[in-house]
Amino acid sequence: MLRESAGHALTTTSIQRRPITKTSAAVAVVGCGYWGSKHVRVLSGLPSVSQVFAVDANSQTRDQMKTAFPNATVAPDLAGVLRFVDGVIVATPPHNHVEVAALALRAGKSVLIEKPITTSLRDAQRLVRIGKRNGAAVVAGHTYEFNPIVHDLRRRIVAGEFGEIRYLHSERLNLGLYRTDVNVIWDLAPHDISIMNFLLNETPRSVRAWGVSCAGGNMIDVAHFQLEYPENGIVGTGFNSWTDPRRVRQLTIVGSKKMAVFDDVAEEKLKIFDHSVKLQTIPVTRSAVAIDLPAATYNRGDVIIPKIDYEEPLHIEDRKFVEGLLNPSRDSTQTHSGVEVVRVLEAIDLSIATGKPVLVKNRGAVPVH
Numbered sequence: 001m002l003r004e005s006a007g008h009a010l011t012t013t014s015i016q017r018r019p020i021t022k023t024s025a026a027v028a029v030v031g032c033g034y035w036g037s038k039h040v041r042v043l044s045g046l047p048s049v050s051q052v053f054a055v056d057a058n059s060q061t062r063d064q065m066k067t068a069f070p071n072a073t074v075a076p077d078l079a080g081v082l083r084f085v086d087g088v089i090v091a092t093p094p095h096n097h098v099e100v101a102a103l104a105l106r107a108g109k110s111v112l113i114e115k116p117i118t119t120s121l122r123d124a125q126r127l128v129r130i131g132k133r134n135g136a137a138v139v140a141g142h143t144y145e146f147n148p149i150v151h152d153l154r155r156r157i158v159a160g161e162f163g164e165i166r167y168l169h170s171e172r173l174n175l176g177l178y179r180t181d182v183n184v185i186w187d188l189a190p191h192d193i194s195i196m197n198f199l200l201n202e203t204p205r206s207v208r209a210w211g212v213s214c215a216g217g218n219m220i221d222v223a224h225f226q227l228e229y230p231e232n233g234i235v236g237t238g239f240n241s242w243t244d245p246r247r248v249r250q251l252t253i254v255g256s257k258k259m260a261v262f263d264d265v266a267e268e269k270l271k272i273f274d275h276s277v278k279l280q281t282i283p284v285t286r287s288a289v290a291i292d293l294p295a296a297t298y299n300r301g302d303v304i305i306p307k308i309d310y311e312e313p314l315h316i317e318d319r320k321f322v323e324g325l326l327n328p329s330r331d332s333t334q335t336h337s338g339v340e341v342v343r344v345l346e347a348i349d350l351s352i353a354t355g356k357p358v359l360v361k362n363r364g365a366v367p368v369h
């Protein structure tokens, strides 16, 4: 068993790597705070993982990892354990994802990087290039893309169950936690954007956004954004806040035939509404003048709570990442998703800064004059 000796940094010479079989891999989680510790938990229970390295710069966090996961190997930095692992999960704060991921990729190790994969489009593209050069994959930790409920919704959209999609609306609100390296959009909106891109199978053409710093200082802590998708001009809207009294994780889909609400903090997470509204104009003659009057017809049918076989999304995400390590030839579409989300985040920032709509171009955000 590998351990950090008391009071000393782990040295590479003290490490004996367990034999890697065709069916298992050694994985390092770098950053074992709130979210990284969940990766350590999930990986520790995967039969396809031979060894988990819990890497954290903070000695108290390392102590907590040792106690909570006695079978994991604890280390203070990635460099010291890199040659003993097959893949790396980057769960440090967003501003140093690029540095940690680049170190792993240069050593030919595939990475799963937590959202947002980087804090700039340039860095995201740079990581993809480094990965390609070294034969290593860059996978985005967009947890909702592994969520069985989101997959169920996409299946229903593709099957036409909702009819024409009128709009999507996503809310992600809570009181804190304030991050110091990214604003509320880069913290929370990666989920909203990745879900919408995944459901519609495309990326937005343009973005409009508004954001303010409610609690003082310069950090934007409340934001609204609107994403316009090219196909049929579908609009997705989002609301993110670190200053809301409620904890909300909710997506609404409104279609011409049916509607849905995915509430990730509710017990009954998905509800499908056999509800719709149709607006027609009826020609009438008033005082010898012909006019068109709007007339709405409403359908208020059943509300269904579908049964969905649920597996923890993080479990699916990590399992698939490890499968990719064991079958490296398998192409990862996740890279595309990570870069596209960062591209939209930059466009949202620019729209807030300029107060104008912004085109989301292949090369980055461009303000609409």
Ligand SMILES: NC(=O)c1ccc[n+]([C@@H]2O[C@H](COP(=O)([O-])OP(=O)(O)OC[C@H]3O[C@@H](n4cnc5c(N)ncnc54)[C@H](O)[C@@H]3O)[C@@H](O)[C@H]2O)c1
Pocket: 030, 031, 032, 033, 034, 035, 036, 055, 056, 057, 058, 061, 076, 077, 078, 090, 091, 092, 093, 094, 096, 100, 114, 115, 116, 141, 142, 143, 187
């Ligand atoms: N997918 C999700 O649903 C989800 C949820 C929450 C957070 N996240 C993401 O996970 C990442 C981490 O967030 P968090 O809330 O766990 O942060 P956190 O502050 O709780 O933990 C970060 C940890 O990284 C360690 N660290 C920092 N730099 C390091 C380095 N160079 N080497 C080793 N350790 C280092 C810190 O000591 C700390 O323990 C962020 O990118 C965040 O956006 C994702």
